[in-house]
Amino acid sequence: MTNIKELVEFLAKSLVEHPEAVKVREEQRGETTVFHLSVAAEDMGKVIGRQGRIAKSIRNVVSAAAYRQGKHVVVDIES
Amino acid sequence: MKKVIATGRTIDDAVTSALVKLGVTRSQASVRVIREPVRGWFGILGARDAEVEVSVQLAPEDALREFLGGTLRRMGVEARIRTRVIEEEGRKRLHADVVCEEEDLPIVIGRHGTTLESLQYLANVVVNQGQDRFVKVVVDAGDYRRRRQEGLQRMADRAAVRAVRTKRPVVMDPMPAADRKFIHTYLQERSDVTTSSEGAEPHRKVVVVPVVQSGPPKSVSIP
Numbered sequence: 100m101t102n103i104k105e106l107v108e109f110l111a112k113s114l115v116e117h118p119e120a121v122k123v124r125e126e127q128r129g130e131t132t133v134f135h136l137s138v139a140a141e142d143m144g145k146v147i148g149r150q151g152r153i154a155k156s157i158r159n160v161v162s163a164a165a166y167r168q169g170k171h172v173v174v175d176i177e178s
Numbered sequence: 179m180k181k182v183i184a185t186g187r188t189i190d191d192a193v194t195s196a197l198v199k200l201g202v203t204r205s206q207a208s209v210r211v212i213r214e215p216v217r218g219w220f221g222i223l224g225a226r227d228a229e230v231e232v233s234v235q236l237a238p239e240d241a242l243r244e245f246l247g248g249t250l251r252r253m254g255v256e257a258r259i260r261t262r263v264i265e266e267e268g269r270k271r272l273h274a275d276v277v278c279e280e281e282d283l284p285i286v287i288g289r290h291g292t293t294l295e296s297l298q299y300l301a302n303v304v305v306n307q308g309q310d311r312f313v314k315v316v317v318d319a320g321d322y323r324r325r326r327q328e329g330l331q332r333m334a335d336r337a338a339v340r341a342v343r344t345k346r347p348v349v350m351d352p353m354p355a356a357d358r359k360f361i362h363t364y365l366q367e368r369s370d371v372t373t374s375s376e377g378a379e380p381h382r383k384v385v386v387v388p389v390v391q392s393g394p395p396k397s398v399s400i401p
Contacts, residue, residue: 106252112181113245113304119183119212119231153303156296163285163293164253 103165107134107174110157115142133173134161146176179307180244181233188215189228196232207234238305238313239263242274245304246297246317255282269314272305276319286319290354291326294319327360334361334386338371341388352381 104125112118120139125132138146147154158174165172182199186192193209200207210231218225236244243259250257257278264271276286287294298317305315316323333350341348350361361384362373372387 102252106249109248109252110300113248114300118181119229148303152299156299159288159292159296160249160253160300163288167254167285 185227192228192230271314283320337386341386347387350384
């Protein structure tokens with residue numbers, strides 16, 4: 100079974116300067132699973148990217164993995 | 179770049195345990211101290227371990243395999259990553275082919291290749307961290323890119339033929355930027371149509387416009 104939370108963590112840790120500061124909190128909101136991703140303040144740009152392109156790519160990859168499990172997920176990046 | 183965080187009673191202890199985890203020697207790695215150790219009273223009260231982050235600069239091929247393999251595994255896809263280095267006009271390009279079960283391909287590729295594009299974009303960012311020379315990364319799975327290109331060429335040809343025959347612009351289906359660019363470039367070889375794009379993302383479409391001769395050919399008097 101795929102662990103979506105681990106996937107979000109892995110993607111974020113691969114991108115940032117401070118992997119030790121990467122935290123992912125999972126929250127169920129009805130049908131949707133929300134993953135709250137937080138990183139070190141100076142790493143925000145590394146997970147968002149120019150015009151949000153990195154964030155969008157993270158969401159696409161995570162949604163593809165979740166889709167297989169019939170889940171609907173949201174990745175929320177918080178500062 | 180591969181990083182590992184380790185703790186130990188002293189900084190040296192922490193570094194050693196991180197090096198063991200990474201399987202590299204001290205000279206290959208760089209160390210960042212996250213937390214200095216605190217001895218505490220009699221080595222018990224208030225004692226705190228040292229925490230360090232040890233990183234190694236991986237070769238781009240290894241970084242790519244590590245990132246893609248790790249991502250796909252966590253997506254529930256068992257895949258082998260075949261990498262090739264392509265030197266073209268003095269520029270280095272890295273090609274990664276995802277080899278997996280046929281039934282996993284739709285997950286890896288996604289609708290109109292969106293997942294593959296995202297994996298490729300992230301791979302480009304990760305592989306180029308701390309590299310002094312930009313290495314372009316291309317990710318493919320199940321020969322998707324070649325098949326998609328052939329499909330796009332057929333669609334473009336059909337649209338061009340119809341535009342010329344009906345003498346009206348033909349609006350193609352919405353597609354991602356990379357596909358639109360491919361069609362613009364491909365149809366540039368034809369002199370009977372021009373192309374443009376219209377609409378907003380993600381519904382932006384290519385429009386194929388016939389080149390119309392203004393009126394019947396004029397009689398030209400040759401002096």
